[in-house]
Amino acid sequence: DSGVTQTPKHLITATGQRVTLRCSPRSGDLSVYWYQQSLDQGLQFLIQYYNGEERAKGNILERFSAQQFPDLHSELNLSSLELGDSALYFCASSVLAGGPGETQYFGPGTRLLVL
């Protein structure tokens, strides 16, 4: 158990809908990261927040947004969902913003299926 929790574990929804994925980092970790794992794209970095502020952005679609709250939990919002958004979404956390070799601890993931 990494100490990172994600809810829900599974999500099934329809095209055009909006969903929210939630992540609680390990106690004491200030950074939260979101990754998408799909069969065709592999594991892709989406976005990083550090202590409530956006720190780095990857291949995140405009239909997707995220935020980190004062209690450091994070939410990833996916809207106007398409079939291709079906994937496993991982949250990870780390202590700081990214020193050399800083370890990221991954949650169990949320499996999203868009029908």
Add this chain to the structure above:
Amino acid sequence: GDSVTQMEGPVTLSEEAFLTINCTYTATGYPSLFWYVQYPGEGLQLLLKATKADDKGSNKGFEATYRKETTSFHLEKGSVQVSDSAVYFCALSEGGGGNKLTFGTGTQLKVEL
């Protein structure tokens, strides 16, 4: 941009066989290198890491050496067990202003009795 290339899987070995999973990288600076493992139905777990050239990361019998001259970070284990069956991901991070991980495609390992 940064990229990581891993050998294609799946790799099937007999128990107690020697394992090598090749990983090479392209990066603009001096990245840190990682191996993560994903067991079926679970998230990724850090297996080992190295932060500078010639560093050797090791954990649970697995080893990998950061080779700057060949831009490689190959994963090795002398004697695999059935419980090592999983998907192994090589990754790098450049650190600095952010800490995103750039992953390889993953290599599935299956160990049989």
